[in-house]
Amino acid sequence: MKNEWWKWLLAIFSAIYVAGAVLVALAIIDNQKLTSEWKKVYQVQPEPKGRISPEAQNAALKKKIQNYQPKGVYIMIDSAENKYYLKEGNKILKEGLVSTGSGEILVDPNGKRSWIFDTPKGEFFVKSKIQNPYWVKPDWAFIEEGEPVPKRMEDRVEGGVLGDYALGFGNGYFLHGTLYTRLLGRNVTHGCVRFADKDLEAVFKVSRIGTKIYIF
């Protein structure tokens, strides 16, 4: 009798194994039921007769969506890859590298203000077109450098850093040139989009006030 302990152990393990197998089998059956539910969810009942045909409805919906798409030239900026595309319809007219927001955070040590240097995402449009732009340095530019924020506007103006052209798209954000051409293709800016000189010139020339900008 003493030597038969293993038989009991074997029996217990077998029972557990069989129970497990049964459980798995039941789970399979249950899972199959779920699969059939999936099929039901994606079954669409046709509209009652006499109403608009599915083909016509399809064409109408596609046209409605198409109406929201930009007419003429538009600018697309991929902030992940730091690339821009100048497009018209589905055709790419020009593409190249840009620099977009660094995503860094700056906290004002003397106050409660803080800034996140992200390039805004979504749909925008060109609100202003400027040749030979000057940079009016905002407060964060001085705080970042550890300098006191000037009270006079003249002390904020800096020339030659934004390139030959700038396209404003709201809230102080611009598409502009850069001195740091080596950093094109990287996320280094305070939220603006930096272009290479030639690319910026091409974009500036074809853009009008109202030209759509899509940033993602």
Add this chain to the structure above:
Amino acid sequence: MKQVTASDKKRNLEKRGFSLFFSGCLILCLIGSLVQPALAGIEADHVSNRVIAGGQQKKAEVKKELRAASPASPNEVGSELLIENKFLEKELSLAKNQKYYFVINLKDKKIELRVRGMLLKSWIASQIRCSGQPWALSVISLNQKSALNPPERKMIRPGEGDTAGLVEQDPNIDDKANGNKSKKENTSPDSQLGGSSESFQLEALEITDMPGNYELIFDNGLQVSVRAGAGKGPKLSRLKENLSWYIFLPVKNFLMKNKTIKPRMILYFDLIRDAQGIYWAFIDGIQGIIWLP
């Protein structure tokens, strides 16, 4: 002649018991391996326009061949059109606003970023798995992104300069301090477009800082796991995930029968960059549609 004793008989019985047990195990294992794929929940097959159980992929391939041989029936075409119309209705509601949205096409395993009905960017998943309660064709929004090592934003210490400050140390590049110097004078090869910008160690948050494995939790309870990469590590974790998907998840779902089973989806990508790109593009609150054409 050797005499068969009682102890010999007992030993023979024991041997038989063992062999029976092991053969039983073997048979169960075989059955298990045959039915395991059926436990896969639902996998979006690249070819079939139906949501199918994981183990039926071969059948789907046969179906595809049959379908290629014979033209689709008018009913099938009509049904596809009705589903597409329903999708277009939902997309129209998203195309009306300025925000970009996503579309996950389970049939083509395609994840698209769109705005105003226009394609911005797309990624192709190597595999998509779905399980749990199915969700209806509707607009959903992202509630939360969860990763083991989420990217952290760097803080700028005032006075120490930012990313651009790091560049100031490089004599080949113009900076704010010597900005008066004409940029046209800068003809050094390093300053040209396509230079070795990748070699810079920036403090910035870039796509390469994004995780390759993470979860996206949507407002309808759907949890989408994104998995990426090749190599030893991911293969091991893939094995673990397969075990969990094929065995533990169905059993768990079965045991929780009375409770609602949350919908789950796994997107597999061959390239980590694709998974990182989705993490980057899927901002909090982003809306979109998951559909099966």
